[in-house]
Amino acid sequence: MTFQSISFLVFFLPVVLLLHWAGPRRAGWQNGLLVAASWLFFYSWGPQLLPLLLAVTALNYGAGLALEALRGPEGAPPDTLRARRGRLLLGAAVAVDLGLLVGWKYTGFLVRTADAMAGAVGLPLSVAAPSWALPLGISFWTLQQVGYLLDVHHGRTAACRSPLAFALFSSFFPQIQAGPIPRSDLVAQLEVPRAFTLDALRAGAFRFFRGFVARFLVAAVLGRLLVDPAFSQAGQVSAVRHWLGLLGYAGQVFCDFAGYSEMAIGAAMALGVKLPENFDAPFLATNLLGLWRRWHMSLTGWLFEHVYSPLMTGSGRLRGRLDLGFLLTFLVSGLWHGAAWTFVLWGGLQGLGLIVHRRYDEAYRGLCRTDRAWVTRRKSRAYLLAAWAITQLFFLLTLVPFRARSFGEAAAFAGGLLGGGPLAPPRLALIDVANLLVCAGLLLAYHALRGRQLPLPAVARGVLYGLLIVYLAVFMPVADGTFIYAQF
């Protein structure tokens, strides 16, 4: 049941909203209803995998309570028996969570890699890589639950007492498929009854609609008209078409995921639950660190909190080795995005980019300390424009391995950017060009408005929404298309 389907839009979501707000304003009722709806949503993607989600939920619920019990009073020495048991339990629970993720998502990748390595030394394993159906959103809810366990263990949050609230935390249908990855403080929201407000419903509906347009219209149109033709003929079409394809892909992957996140945040908001923001106009960023503070913010936040910080700070093994920390964190990010070496390359490039940025920033700060003119220079339009162009160009180019299915395809596409096949304009009908212009306009408006509504009278806004609905009905592809982030 995708967010685009009639079953979700016309039946599932309206019924859940109606029952949620028409029923008693008690956390038990609201959570019970949403847990049932969330499990039904998960079940709709594959009944055979629901027991896995239930088992993981039960495990982490129990582990959370036990970790809290073993935590001891604040300031207790870390080497007591109780603390050691806590660490052991945390390690075991996290190992189970990550083990399931690795087992489901990476076994095939590991087998293929081992086979290739063995083949390279003349000892092919000839083992068929398994191809299992991935449980819906496993990459996302694994991180969410591991984050919860770490927070409970470190005393940053209290363990959830209510099994119903925890079950909802683990399976909340708006975000279970692809985030945003909420922090453990979501549990506190779910433990109290939510009150209905028209403003929240209205804002939620607006965000859902905005995300819907981005995800199912803009991303789909960019993918169909620009991206797929360019990548399927990597190295054979002209350089212009390669660049258009790559630009289109940046727009597609952004609209695909930011759109989904908007829908998730909007649907949750309409149900009285606040999810974390996930995107904040990343194409306006003027440095790579800033871009990663605006792109998939919930994942970046999780990685910096649970991977980078423990390594870099306090008694972390890599204390002070910031560059290595960036590199490792983004290699993990790359591998999280996909079980393929192209994603690892992409993560490595992001890490290297951040290292370069950090060193440059450090050097520039040194200049600023010696001469304040460098501060003024850094705030000038020309500097910001150049910084923006370099940042976005770097990010754009790193999308080549992100999109390509193999190093060979990535190399062919990269070669095509420098001068591919004969110069020939894309074969687009006038209506396709108009569609692309509309989508580019929507993408620009998305960044320009940054979550605000157009300052228009109610009637004009209604007319605008009506026209967008008509446009969607006519031009939105019928099939769901490719939800890029659902693969992760």
Added chain:
Amino acid sequence: MNPGGIRQVTLVILAAVVTVVASDLLLQRACPLLPRRMEAADGIALLRDGDPETLLIGSSHGRSFVRIAEAVARASGGQRRLVPVPVEYGKQSTYEWILEHRLRPLLEERRPDGRLVRSSLRRFVLVTEWWDGCSPETDLAFNVPARGWVLGDFLADAARRGLDAWNQNYLDQAWSALWRGSILVQDRGVGRLVDTLRASRRRGGVDDAAARYDEMVATWRTMVEAGAADPRCHDGHERAALERILDWASARSLDTTLLLFPRKPDTLTPKARQTTLAAYARELEALARRRGLRFVDYTTSTPVTDADFMADFDHLNPAGNEKFERWALQGELRFLLEPAGRPASP
């Protein structure tokens, strides 16, 4: 709740609804709604409300027999009734499903004294073509949930397997049926609106129409030729379904006809005629001979021409249906005008 806020929201919703409805009506001027077509459910309803002498099952081609049903009823003063059950995107397994789950319960319904409620059935006609014998990608084609299911079927399947694109065809079709008057809903997945918009922006329309015609012809020719080598057309799945349908007809002692529907001549290359089409015709003729059934091969033998087909190259247009009806009822389908014998083995 803030009354000003409610007013604002109401205004936005009203303005949006008015815009959508007005746009829908405007778009209908450029691209009028197609007349409502007979669907499987309509045929099932006719069977439920009547007691026909002849049952006809076929794909969308079954709609061409609505005129024939009317002509038969007219000629017999309403004495003989033919009920066509056209199942869009037909496959033999689809026909079997419809027969088993929708038609047989009606045909085998009995009165308290044990007599059949509908006892007049004497004839069975299966309208088919080579494509019906090629297995769908799933066990059953998507037209089963879309055209054959009722709510109970959908709920049972969703509970068993979860919701997927296949069983959601039921919901999509139910939603579409709610909005028969809206071009925006009816055109989803069809694309006539976009085609109309494209056509209105084109220069040199005649050349372009010719180019599109050639493109369609090429697509059809390739598809029909490919049928001969497509393993899904020879895996035995659909043939087994056909045998089970015929077993049922045989058990009911029905006078059974296997009828191959006419194809648009332009879409058939000599290779397609000699391979895909000839093989299917041979297979069905042999089957008919073995079972003692009537076999009518209209694939290329009718007087309908390219001009008698709709723009989809697949279905007869109104003029084509009229021509086909007159010709068929004077020829091999004349038996439909005559009284059927008592139920006996054919």
